[in-house]
Amino acid sequence: xxxxxxxxxxxxxxxxxxxxxxxxxxxxxxxxxxxxxxxxxxxxxxxxxxxxxxxxxxxxxxxxxxxxxxxxxxxxxxxxxxxxxxxxxxxxxxxxxxxxxxxxxxxxxxxxxxxxxxxxxxxxxxxxxxxxxxxxxxxxxxxxxxxxxxxxxxxxxxxxxxxxxxxxxxxxxxxxxxxxxxxxxxxxxxxxxxxxxxxxxxxxx
Amino acid sequence: xxxxxxxxxxxxxxxxxxxxxxxxxxxxxxxxxxxxxxxxxxxxxxxxxxxxxxxxxxxxxxxxxxxxxxxxxxxxxxxxxxxxxxxxxxxxxxxxxxxxxxxxxxxxxxxxxxxxxxxxxxxxxxxxxxxxxxxxxxxxxxxxxxxxxxxxxxxxxxxxxxxxxxxxxxxxxxxxxxxxxxxxxxxxxxxxxxxxxxxxxxxxxxx
Numbered sequence: 001x002x003x004x005x006x007x008x009x010x011x012x013x014x015x016x017x018x019x020x021x022x023x024x025x026x027x028x029x030x031x032x033x034x035x036x037x038x039x040x041x042x043x044x045x046x047x048x049x050x051x052x053x054x055x056x057x058x059x060x061x062x063x064x065x066x067x068x069x070x071x072x073x074x075x076x077x078x079x080x081x082x083x084x085x086x087x088x089x090x091x092x093x094x095x096x097x098x099x100x101x102x103x104x105x106x107x108x109x110x111x112x113x114x115x116x117x118x119x120x121x122x123x124x125x126x127x128x129x130x131x132x133x134x135x136x137x138x139x140x141x142x143x144x145x146x147x148x149x150x151x152x153x154x155x156x157x158x159x160x161x162x163x164x165x166x167x168x169x170x171x172x173x174x175x176x177x178x179x180x181x182x183x184x185x186x187x188x189x190x191x192x193x194x195x196x197x198x199x200x201x202x203x204x205x
Numbered sequence: 206x207x208x209x210x211x212x213x214x215x216x217x218x219x220x221x222x223x224x225x226x227x228x229x230x231x232x233x234x235x236x237x238x239x240x241x242x243x244x245x246x247x248x249x250x251x252x253x254x255x256x257x258x259x260x261x262x263x264x265x266x267x268x269x270x271x272x273x274x275x276x277x278x279x280x281x282x283x284x285x286x287x288x289x290x291x292x293x294x295x296x297x298x299x300x301x302x303x304x305x306x307x308x309x310x311x312x313x314x315x316x317x318x319x320x321x322x323x324x325x326x327x328x329x330x331x332x333x334x335x336x337x338x339x340x341x342x343x344x345x346x347x348x349x350x351x352x353x354x355x356x357x358x359x360x361x362x363x364x365x366x367x368x369x370x371x372x373x374x375x376x377x378x379x380x381x382x383x384x385x386x387x388x389x390x391x392x393x394x395x396x397x398x399x400x401x402x403x404x405x406x407x408x409x410x411x412x
Contacts, residue, residue: 013273014281021289028293032300039303130382
């Protein structure tokens, strides 16, 4: 009994202040978490509007489960892009993969029949400045625009301006280029299959 | 307690951290942010202000409870207090300055283990009254912020030609990209430390 008394005597301040600090954090979190959530959504919306400028609104259509192989599974949120008069003008979904320094998170936009990629943009890319970082620049990113929504291939030489399934890598940033192309490949096909199964898109020949 | 309110002591508490005991240039503690978040002035300033906020709050709270602290549980109390304010700071940045929060990333939560804050808690706040502790926190935090901004200013100008986002060097200037990478931080910091030690005459008498 005296031991419990001793413990309480020594640690009461820790217990009491943990309670108060916890309370303080709970209040702060409750007050600001809607704003934080709103910021996240605003950022995704900003990227999605950038990729499909004609779209006026986006609605979350589905959540596809992606099998990355080796038992790894992840999810991809699929958004339907709607024009001003409520027609579907395309789809966007998020993808991620391991880059050279950090996780690469991106948004991939496709046209309404899922035949061509409309563009990609990065929600998070923290690669080496001057090398992997250049994936953000239009000359790399634009290679994805209008590319067929199928398997993409990374090459070292070629014409970045040509619209085809070949993506010309960034000099000095092989890991980043590979990561971006691989994550696009990992997501595009399963998302397309998922959407065909769900009847969200029709297979047009 | 009587000498606590005397003017010289208060002034001393406020100014010590700015140069004589500058955490970055003179004491060389808390060296993670000066190397990691000084690629541009804006994130460096945000980091500095976050540290000032955490330092002032934790110093104040610890100073108020200093007579209740048990010697062997004090570090736990310091960490608990610091972690609380760092979390508040992190939430604030994420809610109201999302751009900066994204750039600083993990370095905001890492303020918890920043040596400067626990050092001021141990060396000052757990021994002095609230007024001295708060002034000390402002002084040390300001010194740290100034150091971060100097480093960030030099690196930003050399790496991009901009300062706080505005072009300052002629367009003919070729950006020196390595200044944006970790090597740039180490080189700049090394040169500044050398300069600080020349200015203070620290290595006088050394052949």
